[in-house]
Amino acid sequence: MNASAAVSAPAPWWRAYPEIWRAEIEALTVAGASWGEEPPGAPDGGPTPAVDAPEPLTLRLRWPHPAPQPGDPAALTLLATFAAHHPWFPPRVRLPEPLAGLRRHRNPVDGGLCLLASDDDWRPGTTLAQLLSEQLPRLLAAGRDPGTDAATLALEAGAEAAWTRVRLAWGGLLVDSACAPPAEVPGGWADLVRISGTVAPVSALVTLLDPEHRVLWESRAFGLRQAARVRWARLPGLPPEAADTGELWRRATERLVGLGAEQTRCDEPNAVVVLVPSEGAGRRSCEEWLLLTRGVLRGEGPKAAVAPAEPEDLDGSDQPDGPGQQAPAGEQLALFGDADLPQPPTDTGPADPVADALRVRVRRGYPAGRDDLTARLPGAPGHLAGTTVSVVGVGALGGPLALELARAGVGRLHLVDGDLHDPATGARQLLTIRDAGSPKALALALRILDTNPHVQLTVGLRPLGGDDGTELAGLAASDLVIDGTANQAATRFLAAHLRVSGTPLVIAAATAGGWGGTITTLPSSGGGCWECLQWHRADRTVPWPPARPDGALTPVGCSHPTYVGGWFDLGAIALQATRTALAVLAAGPADTPPAARFGDVQVLTQYRRGRPVHPRWQTRPLAVHPACPLHPPPADRPAAAGHASPGAGADA
Template identity: 60%
Template sequence: MSAPTASSPMAWWLAYPEVWAAEQAALTAAGATWSGESTTSPAESDDAPGAPPRMVLHVDWPHPSRQPGDPATLRLEVTFSAAAPWFAPTVVLPEPLTGLDRHRNPATGQLCLLAHPDDWQAGRTLADLLTAQLPRLLAAGRDPGAGPATLALEAGAEPAWAVTRLSLGGLLVETNCTPAADVPGGWAELVTVSSSRIAPVSALITVEDFNERVLWAGDAFSGSGARRIPWVRLPDLPDSGLDGPSLWALAASRLAELLADSSADSGPDLVAVLVTGEGSNRQPREEWLLLARGVPRPRTGGTLSAPTDSVGADAPPAQPGGEQLTLFDGVRPSPPVRVRRSYAIDRGALTARLPGDTTRLADASVTVVGVGALGGPVALELARAGVGRLHLQDGDLHDPATGARQLPTMRDAGMPKALAVALNLIDVNPHLHLTTGLRYLGDDEGSELPGLIASSLVIDCSASSAVSRFLAAHLRETGTPLLIASATAGAWGGAITALPAAGGGCWECLQLHRAVRTTVPWPPARPDGRLVPAGCSAETFVGAWHDSLGHVALQTARTAMALLTAPADGTAADPTANPYGDLQVVSLYRRGRPVHPRWQTRQLTIHPDCPLHQTRSQQRRIALTGRCQ
């Protein structure tokens, strides 16, 4: 079976008539009856104009294992996606069966006929699926003798967001933001993180009881522009699915009881509710939902504007120039109550799926000098990995023309580059202790040097030989680890140097080795890849991040991780903690043609002509001579 090649979308049963014929024959052979319709359901907001229709079948399927009170046939609603038969159909049992407590979504009625979507094979029919899996599902779903562990996990542990129709956006909280079980409700402070009309994002910063006693306070976001809203605990939600208005009614009723205020329902337009859910490994716990009650704005000028959403009420008002069209215009009316689930953002949650010892990274302090095409991505990877303290040092302003290979965007035009990158990193890891230096190294009147020496690691991505020489000389005296990362013209290659070197050499030794090109590899460079920008005498080069810049940046981050998480019996300053070698060189071009990335590693040994080592040798000889006399 091959995919259709028509340029216009086509219904799958027309594109694969033999598959549809086999489906009908198999249903008939199984004794089922059905009626069908094609649809481009308005409930699907992502259906684009001209999208191929879906097929919905209403199937009466013979009950394979009837129990007292069960109907003779099961009325199923089967939806084939526009991408059928490559993906499994969705099977819904709208009317619940007595005792069927598992493998059926209580909100949607969808049956879990497959352990995993990948178990579906394109040549399989719906009748085959129902014949093989439905009896097994009914037996497992109604089995009273399930294992104790399974029953414990299923006893009210299903997350509320899995059985509730959610709106776009979310609520950011920390895992430990759970008031004591005897507190029924209170007040909370909420800040707007993103005021997008499509998917607004808010964050809880404090939670109090009704006596205004602080029960929890977070440190990920500040209280600037915070809004005070009520919160209430809803411990006994029904097992069936809940919609937004039902949740709102329960919350309003509970608040009215607690506050002895019958008008509670007409008061707030935002309520946070704490409901029974589940955490990692399906362990029962409580989770937050944010309920927002809004009213759709009236049509103006023949268009439907985006609905009012009080979550973003504290955001700056839109600029004059007319209302923007909602992305869902003409598709479906906005619900009167929006339900947004919570997402954990504490440090443990952000690093839970990362390998290695992330606690050591949390104690590390790293300085990145130069946060352009190399340093910016390196800093981003360090923030993602959970490094506790980052100092970004760069005196440049962001030019949008370099946006193809740098983290800042057009919105950051003219902003200090270090500050623009810092704002990006805070969005990735709000627990990061972040500082910036907004002047070039050398123009800072020496203010940067104490912080550089005190860092757990310094990474030089400045592409300046003067900066590299300065850092190598000063950090050599204190033993502070230094990584120097660079790329070549045309992004044909790059190099990473780790100091102090296991081979005993220094930065000046490397320059002498490179001068003769016999002991260390030299990364290739595009001959005509250099250019001089207007109004500047400093050369730069052509290249994009997806060329060697990306390879060098990611390998620099990997090397940094190795140094920062060195075995506990050593220190990050120990050169043997680096498994990648003193000098790493990547070649992406050979004889002017692109090749697979090829990394070479070398020890950086002492060069016999290096004046730094020569001076020390002479001093040692003088000292020895004096002792002999």
């Protein structure tokens, strides 16, 4: 196989690799299979495929049944699709007709067979016939085995969840795993809120009620959004075969008859949430949420018109008034996507407006509770849910750091920043052109809520020192304060006052050009304070990180110089500061003072002689400096000792 030939040749793979094509055909013949192109092209068993373009090639195979059971056909009809870039990617094999008793390892929607647990198991020298000879008997044995013994489960690549049995539309419904109604409740009402419609409709289930509108479960996330009330139904008897989307809708609405949950009494009659039987890891039985939306015609006005009711509804009291009735909330809530809203038929097309209008789309329910959203963390972050971290200065370092703490499971974040977002800082900030001129702390808070809506967020929109004096009390009461201000006055103020309250403080600072940085954790294990650090630096007993000599930059209209530096350099500091913060939060009584884990002062060097080098961290304990006048600390208020120390450091 020759990679450069594959890149330069526009020919289909069976011409680019004729020896591979010959090997495939010979192996199929030896295995006793017959084949033809799908759709039919060349005569069966013809010398080369009839299609002559580099596109996926599908063969319809008659493959000798390797393990027939009574009633099985002697040969299985398979559709094998070679990738356009065969043999670099494995062929996909489908069994279009269901096989009795085969409940697993065949996707009931498209018939796809799980011949390989992962594409990584594919070896490009393997022929399709080899793949089938080796894997198909194993698949049939495991897929027809109803057992849950260890040997069977060891063959399982994953659970066969209900959403794999449905043709899914883009988008989703966010539901907390904790939203699990008692088994005896057959359905009722659910409040949904819009999360996004940018790429595809995403909504969240925020309240679940029984038919009498008694609240069964309520979310504490996703506040400040207008909710729409829809119906929900439990479908306990859903068969494990492929679920037709229209059939799902019919079963759901049937189930709702007699519950008192008529569609005319809800905000969005063309949406129903269903709870269906599913399977979790280890074949564990569970239930899963799906959102069904019934297609509606695009209306003339801003609101969508509801399609005529289905025939089943005609004799019920719950039918809508027919075409022209206004759906009050569908589009606004993004329960629907553009694909759900077919254009009215044109004069030229044979479109059937009623059939299109009644099309039902299914969106998967994605677990999105507090624990669900931290499921990929290596350890349970439960201890962080009750902690409060304040981040002062949410720019290049503090902004990403705050986001990482939210992702790590910190329960409460307080963001303080008096700046408005300038898109010119886009090379190193999380905020985007959408946030131009918006308060950084507020824009970042919304960005964080998009990642973890369970974080309790508060913001201070005035700079430290420009507030009414109440900010400090909140900071002192935090479990940890992060200083990302790059402002010497603010850092000195925080270090002095949090020393009195005993509040841990992590100071993250970068140097000009992103050439280096310093992370200081207080209280220090060595007993020294922030002023001590300035004395130690003056003595060179704590190293200075390198700084780009011409790295300062004075933005237009701003008297304070900033510095150049991209996120690719500053990120190392933000991420190590995040790890330091998490270590401080995780520290138990045996770890006091918490700075010991990474060292009191961490100094980063990532440029030498003006060239980028591997990041190198050095750590130094922060001892009391004999010249520092602040020891022991005063009991009530900190000394304003700035002019007694050797002065401001050069960290930006």
